[in-house]
Amino acid sequence: xxxxxxxxxxxxxxxxxxxxxxxxxxxxxxxxxxxxxxxxxxxxxxxxxxxxxxxxxxxxxxxxxxxxxxxxxxxxxxxxxxxxxxxxxxxxxxxxxxxxxxxxxxxxxxxxxxxxxxxxxxxxxxxxxxxxxxxxxxxxxxxxxxxxxxxxxxxxxxxxxxxxxxxxxxxxxxxxxxxxxxxxxxxxxxxxxxxxxxxxxxxxxxxxxxxxxxxxxxxxxxxxxxxxxxxxxxxxxxxxxxxxxxxxxxxxxxxxxxxxxxxxxxxxxxxxxxxxxxxxxxxxxxxxxxxxxxxxxxxxxxxxxxxxxxxxxxxxxxxxxxxxxxxxxxxxx
Ligand code: ASP
Numbered sequence: 126x127x128x129x130x131x132x133x134x135x136x137x138x139x140x141x142x143x144x145x146x147x148x149x150x151x152x153x154x155x156x157x158x159x160x161x162x163x164x165x166x167x168x169x170x171x172x173x174x175x176x177x178x179x180x181x182x183x184x185x186x187x188x189x190x191x192x193x194x195x196x197x198x199x200x201x202x203x204x205x206x207x208x209x210x211x212x213x214x215x216x217x218x219x220x221x222x223x224x225x226x227x228x229x230x231x232x233x234x235x236x237x238x239x240x241x242x243x244x245x246x247x248x249x250x251x252x253x254x255x256x257x258x259x260x261x262x263x264x265x266x267x268x269x270x271x272x273x274x275x276x277x278x279x280x281x282x283x284x285x286x287x288x289x290x291x292x293x294x295x296x297x298x299x300x301x302x303x304x305x306x307x308x309x310x311x312x313x314x315x316x317x318x319x320x321x322x323x324x325x326x327x328x329x330x331x332x333x334x335x336x337x338x339x340x341x342x343x344x345x346x347x348x349x350x351x352x353x354x355x356x357x358x359x360x361x362x363x364x365x366x367x368x369x370x371x372x373x374x375x376x377x378x379x380x381x382x383x384x385x386x387x388x389x390x391x392x393x394x395x396x397x398x399x400x401x402x403x404x405x406x407x408x409x410x411x412x413x414x415x416x417x418x419x420x421x422x423x424x425x426x427x428x429x430x431x432x433x434x435x436x437x438x439x440x441x442x443x444x445x446x447x448x449x450x451x452x453x454x455x456x457x458x
């Protein structure tokens with residue numbers, strides 16, 4: 126802003142004395158270009174993992190039509206939730222140790238409003254139910270039966286779950302893993318979540334996060350993804366962050382809130398994500414397979430990502446970019 130105002134005063138100050146109408150027109154054109162460059166970073170949408178590329182397309186269809194970041198992050202999440210080839214989000218996601226696919230989601234907007242659902246089964250779009258929790262109820266989170274009753278009251282259809290592919294895979298898996306109460310194995314293949322951050326053309330930031338959670342988790346387990354402050358956090362004065370990976374480790378450091386607070390204290394998005402990852406590393410003696418990653422967006426449209434291990438990536442879409450970038454990381458698998 127400062128540079129732009131300075132430039133404007135400089136041009137107009139000079140114009141009174143020496144510039145012709147033609148010069149003035151040229152000067153105005155320069156000013157318009159300058160403002161376009163400054164706004165080049167918005168709108169913007171960022172998503173976790175490679176499935177974020179498709180999610181970003183959904184979000185972008187809202188942002189490019191001057192829609193709100195809230196609508197954009199919901200639409201992006203819905204793309205992944207409906208992708209039946211996706212095994213970590215939506216009803217085609219991975220089941221728990223009893224064969225149930227239980228879904229968690231949350232959403233947060235630039236006003237600091239939020240809604241979440243946890244442990245719901247058979248709904249195509251948990252993210253929409255989370256938004257309804259935010260908009261229609263005095264609560265921040267509904268889980269299990271209560272969330273499902275609420276969803277049905279709103280007219281959301283309950284689908285058959287698990288779908289046949291998931292059922293088939295589960296049957297194979299349970300034969301080899303008959304113990305129901307064991308510490309589930311952690312590795313990067315049984316994790317993934319879609320987390321989305323978007324800033325619209327008005328500079329408003331919103332975020333969403335939706336997942337089937339840790340594959341073969343114990344029944345009743347909630348991860349970080351539906352928990353505001355852990356899986357997602359937005360403060361429009363600063364920016365937003367979203368997490369993926371081993372939810373228990375993310376919850377224990379209030380991950381996404383930590384990232385946003387680090388940005389508030391002056392860190393860049395990548396430095397802030399790195400600080401959160403470092404806390405996870407310091408607090409977990411055994412890091413075998415413990416993958417966690419964060420992405421962050423600040424209010425100026427700068428973004429960054431950091432993960433414990435390599436292999437995490439961030440999908441970016443803005444007016445002049447559509448790409449998948451490898452996150453910075455602490456160590457190699
Ligand atoms: N964070 C999710 C959870 O712990 C899973 C993931 O992102 O891989 O449920």
